[in-house]
Amino acid sequence: MNLKRNNEKMEENSMKRETAGNEKGSVILTYTVAECGEFHNLGEYHEGIETIDEAERLYRQIPPARRLGIPSIGINLHTAGTDSINDTQMDVLTGSEIDIGIIRLMPGAYENRQVMEAVEAIIERFPDKEVVDY
Numbered sequence: 001m002n003l004k005r006n007n008e009k010m011e012e013n014s015m016k017r018e019t020a021g022n023e024k025g026s027v028i029l030t031y032t033v034a035e036c037g038e039f040h041n042l043g044e045y046h047e048g049i050e051t052i053d054e055a056e057r058l059y060r061q062i063p064p065a066r067r068l069g070i071p072s073i074g075i076n077l078h079t080a081g082t083d084s085i086n087d088t089q090m091d092v093l094t095g096s097e098i099d100i101g102i103i104r105l106m107p108g109a110y111e112n113r114q115v116m117e118a119v120e121a122i123i124e125r126f127p128d129k130e131v132v133d134y
Contacts, residue, residue, distance in 0.1 A: 036069025
């Protein structure tokens, strides 16, 4: 039942992005929050989060007792007019680290101003996390 609800929510978020008045081909950045960064389907998973404020709130609401996995905040890039299966998603904050090196490995991410601003916002919100770059 939980899987069906998650699929419906994913479809709803995809529809919202498509009808948000974005021109076809424009890139839309949203955040993701996962209770388990390694396996997003284990525990809570939120996607289509429009602001860093909301992502931070959801991340901090994950109860420590349920943190059997390593919680994460990610960035999702969706190109308007395309199917969400083609989105690029990367977890940036994972556990005690903010991994900025991963961004260089993702096509179209490193040169995207929105991505760099989102990463800066994550770094500002979580000063206790170690920023790693390889």
